[in-house]
Amino acid sequence: MEMKEKRKPELLCPAKDLEVLKTAVDFGADAVYIGGEAYGLRARARNFSPEDMAEGIRYAHKKGARVHVTANILAHNSDLEGAAAYFRELEELQPDAVLVADPGMFLLARENCPDIDIHISTQANNTNYGTFNFWARQGAKRVVCARELSIEEIRQIREKVPESLEVEAFVHGAMCISYSGRCLLSNYFTGRDANHGECTHPCRWKYAVAEESRPGEYLPVEENERGTFIFNSRDLCMIDHIPELVGAGIDSLKIEGRMKTALYVATVARTYRKAIDDYFESEEKYRANMPWYLDEIKKCTYRRFTTGFYFGKPSEESMVYDNNTYVSDAVWLGIAEQVFNGDLSSFDRDAQAEAGGCIVRITQRNKFCVGDEIEIMKPDGRDVKTRVLSMMNGEGDAVESAPHPLETIYVQLSQEAQPGDILRTAAASRKV
Numbered sequence: 001m002e003m004k005e006k007r008k009p010e011l012l013c014p015a016k017d018l019e020v021l022k023t024a025v026d027f028g029a030d031a032v033y034i035g036g037e038a039y040g041l042r043a044r045a046r047n048f049s050p051e052d053m054a055e056g057i058r059y060a061h062k063k064g065a066r067v068h069v070t071a072n073i074l075a076h077n078s079d080l081e082g083a084a085a086y087f088r089e090l091e092e093l094q095p096d097a098v099l100v101a102d103p104g105m106f107l108l109a110r111e112n113c114p115d116i117d118i119h120i121s122t123q124a125n126n127t128n129y130g131t132f133n134f135w136a137r138q139g140a141k142r143v144v145c146a147r148e149l150s151i152e153e154i155r156q157i158r159e160k161v162p163e164s165l166e167v168e169a170f171v172h173g174a175m176c177i178s179y180s181g182r183c184l185l186s187n188y189f190t191g192r193d194a195n196h197g198e199c200t201h202p203c204r205w206k207y208a209v210a211e212e213s214r215p216g217e218y219l220p221v222e223e224n225e226r227g228t229f230i231f232n233s234r235d236l237c238m239i240d241h242i243p244e245l246v247g248a249g250i251d252s253l254k255i256e257g258r259m260k261t262a263l264y265v266a267t268v269a270r271t272y273r274k275a276i277d278d279y280f281e282s283e284e285k286y287r288a289n290m291p292w293y294l295d296e297i298k299k300c301t302y303r304r305f306t307t308g309f310y311f312g313k314p315s316e317e318s319m320v321y322d323n324n325t326y327v328s329d330a331v332w333l334g335i336a337e338q339v340f341n342g343d344l345s346s347f348d349r350d351a352q353a354e355a356g357g358c359i360v361r362i363t364q365r366n367k368f369c370v371g372d373e374i375e376i377m378k379p380d381g382r383d384v385k386t387r388v389l390s391m392m393n394g395e396g397d398a399v400e401s402a403p404h405p406l407e408t409i410y411v412q413l414s415q416e417a418q419p420g421d422i423l424r425t426a427a428a429s430r431k432v
């Protein structure tokens with residue numbers, strides 16, 4: 001098949017709140033998936049109030065992007081009446097799609113928000129073309145592949161389902177040890193139901209085994225200096241396999257991470273956006289830029305990477321990571337919320353900035369100091385090195401550092417920034 005006949009896939013990114021939604025759109029997402037205040041599988045995320053959801057939908061649509069709302073819990077009787085009312089609220093807000101897993105929730109969505117496309121979540125365990133065709137006949141617009149499918153299985157599904165049915169697949173982010181994320185460990189250990197959005201991630205806890213005749217003796221299964229993490233999966237990363245994903249006929253490439261920061265989402269969105277665009281320009285350009293993609297993607301927080309099930313059943317060695325450390329090559333300092341010309345030494349933000357620099361207002365996320373060299377991360381792929389010339393707090397007092405998270409800070413930079421740019425700096429590994 002010639003490149004011109006291949007469909008360019010949607011880049012679908014997560015957002016835990018309005019700030020991250022706007023960042024995802026600004027940094028290249030074609031669509032963003034979000035959760036409301038109930039009925040999604042990330043109950044511990046900040047999630048969207050109806051007001052924020054309405055604003056996010058307006059912002060995305062103005063920029064030509066789409067918004068999908070998750071309602072993919074496995075519902076109990078007590079959920080259904082409220083879910084029906086929730087779908088009626090969504091009908092008023094008009095996101096582009098609602099994501100469900102439960103057949104009862106599907107019926108409620110079809111009845112109560114008939115003008116919104118319905119997508120079938122990976123939680124529904126969609127592993128064969130028969131299942132995809134079933135949901136197509138019910139009126140679903142899209143089905144999300146189970147994470148256990150290979151590239152070849154997805155290609156076969158694409159060939160055997162209607163052209164109008166869209167196929168979505170995860171390509172980056174955290175993996176779950178349980179079948180398509182349907183976990184029982186959280187409920188067993190803590191009483192919090194992962195299938196109701198309350199997962200406590202017990203797969204990332206430290207474990208040992210005990211032999212019944214030796215009570216109290218705990219034997220590590222495989223030990224390093226930090227402990228044993230027998231359920232802890234590596235993170236999925238398919239940035240270097242865009243041709244195979246496109247060749248399989250996948251319509252939407254999905255990034256996992258509705259608990260992630262704006263820096264994470266911006267970095268992943270920008271990197272996959274460039275990789276997809278480069279590939280559709282020419283495969284040679286895509287291959288030539290591979291070192292940049294791989295270097296950039298490591299500036300996110302991540303565990304060691306795997307390709308999951310895409311190229312056959314993975315070995316234990318290729319999937320299980322032997323510690324619980326997130327690695328990151330960058331630290332998020334803040335988003336340029338507003339940009340001024342001026343000189344902070346006089347606290348006159350209307351004065352002319354020196355040497356093409358500027359002053360940005362940020363809500364500070366991590367500590368940095370006057371004199372630091374940091375980066376301005378731009379949506380177009382550029383990373384502009386700049387120096388922090390001076391800073392002042394929200395009261396107008398000069399400060400030498402920004403040690404308090406979520407404090408309003410005005411930062412004078414030696415280079416120009418634009419609203420929506422991200423400020424970041426280098427960092428080392430951290431334990432979570």
